[in-house]
Amino acid sequence: MITIQNLSKSYKQKKGQIKVIDDINLEVAKGEVFGIIGKSGAGKSTLIKCLNLLERPDSGKIIVDGVDLTAISVNELRIQRQQIGVIFQHFNLLSSKTIFANVALPLTLQGKHNKAEIKTAVDEMLSLVGLSQFANKYPASLSGGQKQRVGIARALITKPKLLLSDEATSALDPQTTNDILELLLEINQRLGITVVLITHELEVVRKICDKVAVIDKGKIIEQGNAFDILLHPKEPLTRKLIIEEESDKYLEKVKHFYQFEKHPNKHILLLSFVGEATYQPILNIISNETNANFSILRGELDRIKHMPFGQLLIEFDGDEGSLEKACSIMRSMKVHFEIVH
Numbered sequence: 001m002i003t004i005q006n007l008s009k010s011y012k013q014k015k016g017q018i019k020v021i022d023d024i025n026l027e028v029a030k031g032e033v034f035g036i037i038g039k040s041g042a043g044k045s046t047l048i049k050c051l052n053l054l055e056r057p058d059s060g061k062i063i064v065d066g067v068d069l070t071a072i073s074v075n076e077l078r079i080q081r082q083q084i085g086v087i088f089q090h091f092n093l094l095s096s097k098t099i100f101a102n103v104a105l106p107l108t109l110q111g112k113h114n115k116a117e118i119k120t121a122v123d124e125m126l127s128l129v130g131l132s133q134f135a136n137k138y139p140a141s142l143s144g145g146q147k148q149r150v151g152i153a154r155a156l157i158t159k160p161k162l163l164l165s166d167e168a169t170s171a172l173d174p175q176t177t178n179d180i181l182e183l184l185l186e187i188n189q190r191l192g193i194t195v196v197l198i199t200h201e202l203e204v205v206r207k208i209c210d211k212v213a214v215i216d217k218g219k220i221i222e223q224g225n226a227f228d229i230l231l232h233p234k235e236p237l238t239r240k241l242i243i244e245e246e247s248d249k250y251l252e253k254v255k256h257f258y259q260f261e262k263h264p265n266k267h268i269l270l271l272s273f274v275g276e277a278t279y280q281p282i283l284n285i286i287s288n289e290t291n292a293n294f295s296i297l298r299g300e301l302d303r304i305k306h307m308p309f310g311q312l313l314i315e316f317d318g319d320e321g322s323l324e325k326a327c328s329i330m331r332s333m334k335v336h337f338e339i340v341h
């Protein structure tokens with residue numbers, strides 16, 4: 001669906017020229033929800049702006065559905081852009097226009113003026129996002145979540161194949177974030193629209209992304225399936241973004257509460273289970289086959305998109321032989337583990 005090849009973009013700043021996007025290559029398959037995560041200033045917004053050529057890259061190709069957007073005329077680009085809807089963190093609605101007029105805007109900009117056709121299209125979109133009764137209201141009277149629903153309706157009115165989202169839920173509270181993510185997932189699944197989103201919120205990745213790429217200083221440093229990246233990130237920065245925010249936070253608490261002290265026979269292990277492995281009685285098996293003891297410090301069972309996963313943080317108390325045996329059992333049962341302390 002999307003191929004990004006050798007994409008680079010620099011900006012002139014006071015300090016001189018800075019490379020904000022540095023030779024990025026990415027593939028997004030049709031129907032995927034693809035998340036791009038990274039720290040503030042990493043280049044996320046610039047990357048997404050390059051995707052529909054809101055920003056023109058210095059070099060590289062952006063191929064959407066077989067068309068290289070960097071190589072076509074302004075007119076052709078205008079047509080291709082109708083295939084790409086965009087939603088924003090701050091919704092970007094026109095406050096002087098009704099909800100109906102906001103959603104209709106992309107059609108009017110395309111030169112469509114048939115009132116009946118516009119009404120049918122807008123009504124369909126407002127119904128999709130659950131805002132039919134708000135057509136004649138103005139943005140100021142809507143909540144943040146409702147405004148984002150209007151933003152989504154407006155983005156989808158040209159029936160795009162691709163939806164780009166720049167931190168669409170970052171201004172919303174957790175419950176509203178959840179509702180909007182559900183809506184995006186429904187749109188992705190029911191309408192088959194490919195979604196590329198950038199976010200700094202792990203919850204977003206966890207809930208709706210199939211794939212994830214991590215961007216740092218304009219480069220993609222790691223990418224893969226969402227559950228691989230979330231459960232066992234490899235790059236130090238990804239670990240910082242993901243593990244520190246999750247397990248290390250608990251590890252700190254655990255150290256504090258249990259006054260865990262480094263002891264040659266004591267280790268803290270982080271076990272991750274995906275899919276079938278989630279339901280195996282792994283600790284029982286280890287306990288039967290070794291003479292180690294353990295205490296569970298933290299346990300979590302959740303889903304990454306539709307895939308069940310579990311994570312257990314345990315204090316393992318046993319000699320070298322028991323630890324080796326436990327590791328080999330975990331390997332054979334395909335339980336991913338890390339000795340974190």
Ligand SMILES: Nc1ncnc2c1ncn2[C@@H]1O[C@H](COP(=O)(O)OP(=O)(O)O)[C@@H](O)[C@H]1O
Binds near residue numbers: 011013041044045047
């Ligand atoms: N129009 C611009 N002119 C100059 N510098 C810019 C411009 N847009 C972004 N930048 C710089 O590019 C870097 C990446 O910005 P951005 O893509 O917005 O990051 P993110 O969305 O990951 O926070 C930042 O250092 C930012 O200051």
Ligand SMILES: [Mg+2]
Binds near residue numbers: 045046
């Ligand atoms: Mg940004």
